[in-house]
Amino acid sequence: MVAEKDGSSPPKLTGERPPQQQQPLGQLRRTKQQVTDGFTVKAMMRNTVVRGPPVAGAFKERPTKPTAFRKFYERGDFPIALEHDSRGNKIAWKVEIEKLDYHHYLPLFFDGLCEMTFPYEFFARQGIHDMLEHGGNKILPVIPQLIIPIKNALNLRNRQVICITLKVLQHLVVSADMVGEALVPYYRQILPILNIFKNMNVNSGDGIDYSQQKRENIGDLIQETLEAFERYGGEDAYINIKYMVPTYQSCLLN
């Protein structure tokens, strides 16, 4: 019996299939695996691997459309000229800003926020800066007309455009009295994109993130902007921000 057992088992190993031949077979099986989408009949089969869901594209840049700002600039409708000096570029205004019709020009300049190329991008940014700085009480009545251009600019999801728009928003909030409060009803239009990009920050350990120094870090800029909104938005600001950006924590309460 014992001899029989001894004799029977080794031939089983050698006789059936040598161990070297098993590996190619295994590889064959692996290659047989097919990739398929989830929730299909194929997905239930044994040799299939279910592919993950496709990217939703929340961070993907959207295509730009030609802006009204560009059209007006090329037609020469703006009372501005470019001046080059030692410090870079500056806008020379052909009429006094105080005499400009803010209802016409300010929304147009905000429309230029969507631009990414020189000189449109520069004129829009600098023009808004000058108009906000010297607008005083002419800014407040125009706020409702600025929302759609701001929303369009943010919706492009282009990093450079978002950066500039956030800085403009920070300036807008402090540009005149009551502007912060006037923006509160429009948080629903502005804040969704801020919510998407709020966590866009780099965990570089103890390395240097140069975007912080250059004020180009979108996560930080969004945090600053939301804090500015809360500070200047009156007592309803916080709850409205919290509604649109649930992870926001108050900088005034607590």
Add this chain to the structure above:
Amino acid sequence: MANADIKPKSISRAKKWSDEIENLYRFQQAGYRDEIEYKQVKQVDMVDRWPETGFVKKLQRRDNTFYYYNKQRECEDKEVHKVKVYAY
């Protein structure tokens, strides 16, 4: 206005930033020596200034376009030496 033909006697470069240098910097960006020359050329008595800081706010250039300046300091340290200080 009375001393319309007043001319500077000497010139020196600014060494350190101050409110005065800041204003000179703004006048010189717009193409004038200083406030005296601006008032001479433009025939004005007053220059628009920021009430908070006292810095020049708006200047009309020789080609009649306008330059607008910020409320805060614009003349950075690296540009202080470019400012010319005229003495009368």
